[in-house]
Amino acid sequence: MTAERLVIIGGDAAGMSAASQARRLKGPDELEIVAFERSNFTSYSACGIPYWVGGDVTDRDALVARTPQEHRARDIGLRMRTEVTEIDVAGQRVRAVDLGTGEAYWTGFDKLVIATGARPVRPALPGMDAPGVHGVQTLDDGQALLESLDRAPGSRRAVVVGAGYIGVEMAEAMLKHGFDVTVLNRGEQPMATLDPDMGRLVHDAMDGLGITTVNRAEVTAIRTGSDGRVRAVATGDASYPADVVVLGIGVEPETTLARAVGLPLGPHGGLLTDLSMRVVGHDNIWAGGDCVEVLDLVAGRTRHIALGTHANKHGQIIGSNVGGGYGTFPGVVGTAVSKVCDLEIARTGLREKDARAVGLRFVTATIESTGRAGYYPGARPMTVKMLAEYRTGRLLGVQIVGRDGAAKRVDIAAVALTAGMTVEQMTALDLGYAPPFSPVWDPVLVAARKAVTAVRRAGTA
Template identity: 70%
Template sequence: MVERLVVIGGDAAGASAASQARQRRGPDDLEIVVLERGRHTSYSACGVPYWVGGLVSGADALVARAPEAHRERGLDVRLGSEAEGIDLDKREVAVRDVHTGAADRIGFDQLVIATGATPVRPPVPGIDAPGVYGVQTLDDGQALIDALDPAYTHAVVIGGGYIGIEMAEAMKLRGLDVTVLDRGAQPMSTLDPDMGVLVHEQMEEMGINVVTHADVRAVETGPDGRVRAVATAERSYPADLVVLGTGVRPATGLARDAGLPLGDSGGIRTDLRMRVWGGDPRHEGVWAAGDCVEVLDLVSGRFRHIPLGTHANKQGRVAGMNIGGDYGTFPGVVGTAVSKVCELEIARTGLRESDADAAGFSYVTAVIESTGRAGYYPGAQRMTVKMIAERVSGRLLGVQIVGRDGAAKRIDVAAVALTARMTVEDVTALDLGYAPPFSPVWDPILVAARKAAQRLAQS
């Protein structure tokens, strides 16, 4: 008898799960139905800011595999189909056609929940006014591009995280005066404040106005109902466009309503194989992957919600492998992420000081300045590296980098060291590549590790 796999969500995690299951099980053995409420599948949401900024030619460039390509591979992809409920007793998903409103129920033997995350919208007056845009999907990006008008002069970005700073760059590339309003002490709260201030200062040097401790009170509108300014507790900032960069939360309404287990951060809790399991036999055959799930932080040992496309693709692949009869696990993450705003590169992995405090670590920190190439080589530019190490053991706990000229990808060395649970003394001995166009004799990562080791010896 043919089994049916229903996948809720057709982007990174869902499409990966469906594709991997199909590679291992043919249509005579497994029917695969993918429910996607939007118009696209398998696209890079991370690329939307660069498309909006004019660095990417169009939406098609961000699509890794269109619905038609998935269908050619034996997946029943149903666009405009929104899942509205999961009945674990009847093994059915309630579905609504977003265009016609027609309702249907689809039975399943296996189920993958890949519902992603939803943008956080500040609960202030005017937040839904015309001229306010999120940038979660390709349709969001298209709507913002369509709204751009040569007469516009001012854009306000609410939020100074990854999406916020990337959209600030996009608006600047479009020729607008840009103000970023962030409620934190510094932009990029995924960094410690002493590193975030470097981002703040250099964004200001680029001509982007960054306002911290900004308590947004309202999006003000004109007589036509369209946005004209964003008001904080201190003043109003003129705006022809407002872009939301206030982060996301896991989209787990379906899972919660079905009684599936959620973790402390609100994400779906799975095991290493991406199975949803809360001790209830009805959970058998239910899987989850992507931005809707929690992940194990391999450094702190805690579960966290870290919505990144890298994780989503890997988790979807693991779920699909297991559904297909193979064996795979997703062991966890160390929290590696990179971003940029204009020429400035920003990277982090592992724990911040606040994370280390919350996890109960006693630690030392080291901050160094170096260059990405030999100092005498043309084009060498400064970068700042911060390293956190556990007191006594010397175990590396986290690294942050702010700089230019290839600074960000140096974080990968630190990510590998964290995964391997190396000490900072171990890191100082790494045999990293050297030539003047690529690095000083002592790579910045090695310099930071050496300084951290010295701090440990003094503590």
């Protein structure tokens, strides 16, 4: 019997998780696996790049979970530095180009996995491609940035464009390299994944760390010197000197190949799949990772969330289904955590504007507490904001900004959201308590109690 051929486009989290899981279920005599990866690395943690650049992780290879050699030892035909340039859906084949030799060729498939990831947003502005301007999407990007930092002149001024997760993490990394750091943010406050009142807390903390944050700053150009290297970043009304520029504007689904052949895309440009991660309308094509849209379980709509946690789960599910097993991905609640120096930032569920966008009425509750018992040494302040549905009290979202273990407390809310709990039900949660870890009433439960009161008051208004 001739083995089926599985072709995978993309050799990072989703693609290689799918390959590995499919190989566990079927041997090479039943399933041939061919994977294409255009970069120099496979199965690496892009989320770890800011911490490698900042020096918390000293070895680049520590971010690599599995090398090409390790994948090949498991009978996965991995072709590195090879880019797929075309998909022929009807003919069940892909066209690939060896980036080293320029050789182009077609490879047939019985089953196809699209795991092309996301691409950084890079505005088409003057000077954007100048030496000294860096994205941080791949390990190659991180290496190039480190080399640029070593070449920076004595003035050592860094401008970070964007104040989302990558932006604030890279601001910290630049600070650790001894740079004067300016963050240019087009929004009202840093961290647009938070409501502005919570983003203000992040802004204040960044100021306290010596990071200059400029809000409502629309970048218009990158200015260069006579040598062509970056010298400044221009906005509509100012210019900010820069020896290094880091782009942290965000990412968008890399679906160029899918769009070209008419595969179904959602409102955010990501591929649409069913619960098994099969591309809608195509029995032999699957997709996962940062190139897909996922169902938001709270809002009931699809959204694009680029996170390695989702990508690895997608890959496991795809590999199970391709390999003859069974798995589904029901959706997400939008949980994410980050930090800038010792400030921890977390969110899950809906922001106020998200709730309004889907027509939900809601109440909010914001509390200040500490991560440990107030009398215990090292107790630090923490702010928790909670959204609950008007009248029903269903939990809609939680945002946390603080120190001392603040970020991972959001997992309590993530579980509650997934379970569809009300804020009143949350107040009875049996959470762990000891003075070094929490006050008697955990900050999340304090917020839930206040939200219960807000719901009751709204119901009588």
